[in-house]
Amino acid sequence: MRRSLPFELFRYAMIALALALTLIPILWMASMAFKPIAEWSASGADLTWWPKAPTLDNFRYIFGEQTTALIATLDRTATKPILASLLAAVFGTLIAMSAGTAAAYGLSRFGSGQNLPLALTQLRLFPPMAVMIPVMIMWAFLGLIDSWWGLALIYGIVTLPFAFWLMKTFFDEMPKEIEEAALVEGCSRFRVFMKITLPMMRAPLASSAMFVFILNWSDYLIGLLLTTKEWVTIPVYMASLSSSMTGQLYGAKAALGLIAAIPPVILGIAIQKHLVRGLTFGALKQ
């Protein structure tokens, strides 16, 4: 179809606008991460788009090096928070995905009615704050405060409805005859799940897991409430990056932010080919 020139111009203008809105903050962060203190601090002479004197000082600083006399060395480096975030998000995702997938499969194949699936998702309608106070008390009682495993557990619980709902949609879409064919050919129910259903669900599992991981990875509130100092996560640690001399350490925050952006980006690229539709293509006649 041929479109008119004004229409095309308008179309590209809208695309450019959307890209700018999403990408400029990220660009700004990336640029800031490589700026020396003079360029990002409030006392800095002038605002620059690109670092005039690019430096890795911000990265060195958050990992504990003395980079300028103006800011005292950090007593806690970014290493442990990165580890905390990774452990909590990965294991939280594992918990949510394994429990959510099992629940979704069970309800998709053997469940009846809508109430149970809906109840599970309604958990998400509560503001997290409403349940965080009791959770804090319970976690304190169980000795789970300020530990990555305590965080992983609550992450798994909070993101379970997402994992469940995403996987249920995928299981519902899978034609039941494929599993029945395996049943008829001599498989047990469990074997059908392991040999047929799970391999067919690789793409949906990958995309759901990434979604859940990003939810966990970007959490701030729960990390803030359930950790104190030993196992603070990246967002919580980031908020603490300031000094009495210069106030907010924007350069260091940007450097940490850039590091924090790496796992989702890598995951996104890795599973990109799985994100395409067509999970059962070729299994059935059209």
Next chain:
Amino acid sequence: MAEIAFRNVTKRFGDTVAVNDTSFTIADNEFFCFFGPPSSGKTTILRLILGLETPDSGEILIGGRPVTHTSPAERNVAMVFQNLALFPHMTARDNVRFPLVERKLPEAQIAARVAAVAEKLHIGHILHKPPAQLSGGERQRVAIARALVRDPAAYLMDDPISALDARLREETRVELKRIQRELGHTLLYVTHDQEEAMSVADRMAILERGAIRQIATPREIYERPASRYVAGLVGAPAINLLKGSADRAAGLYDLADGAIRLPLAAVPGEAVEVGVRPEAIRIAPFSGSSTKPATIWEVEPLGGFTVVTLSAGADRLRVMLRGQPRLTADEKVELSVDPAALHFFAADGTALAGRQ
């Protein structure tokens, strides 16, 4: 290798009765077709035999052994699903191997059997491809191969070739018939295509709303349908169903507004409707005889034969003639039938024996 029997099997889904108090026995080595309109219970019967559904009442036997509550894996039947249900994450070869691998056959035996079935179905050259890269016909062959590779008590096929184009369908059904004869296994075949059912079946069952209306050989079903319903389902073009009226004074029975007249003595007293197969009607130029003329409404030359649609009074009749006779629309013609080729139906639709 076994016979399969239903004894008073009923299956309900909510308020719908999918299979209603049905009994039948399918003999060993028989090519048996279930034929009926959509949602007449064909697929449910197969699923009950497979063990994918459990009957609400009644008993299912395979080889004389009750299997009503055994799992699908223990029933030892193979199935070709209507949507084929290939495993999309495996190659065609792994799809075909699957039943044997699951039954833990030795590798040499698996390879030999897969090679044999691939040869039979001409799919040796596509075994390395995943289903997504196969054409519709190839997928369907792989699905059939996955069923045939085993040595089950019976093969079940749920309209397996309905997605193919007409020519491929005709080819495949002949092949299937041949393969079944060579393998000598019981084959249960579901189809909604009467021609397919007639052409392949040793015996067939005609279904209507979950109940079997008639079980017989295709020939018997065609020649002696048990009811108006069965008569209307088989045969193409479909049978002409005509309401008749008796002319007692003349001792004649009028069909199609008098275009066909029969001796009253040949018609059973309770008959309210008469079925005339399209090929049982003969056409001659109108000569002003005792019958009224029928008018040619449209002519369809189909090569080897010609289908003529006639109008006579309020009735439309379809007549099948050999070759390509010279007939034109709006021509007036005279009809005659052999009373022996007629089917008489009572008010409730059951067939009545004709009186010669």
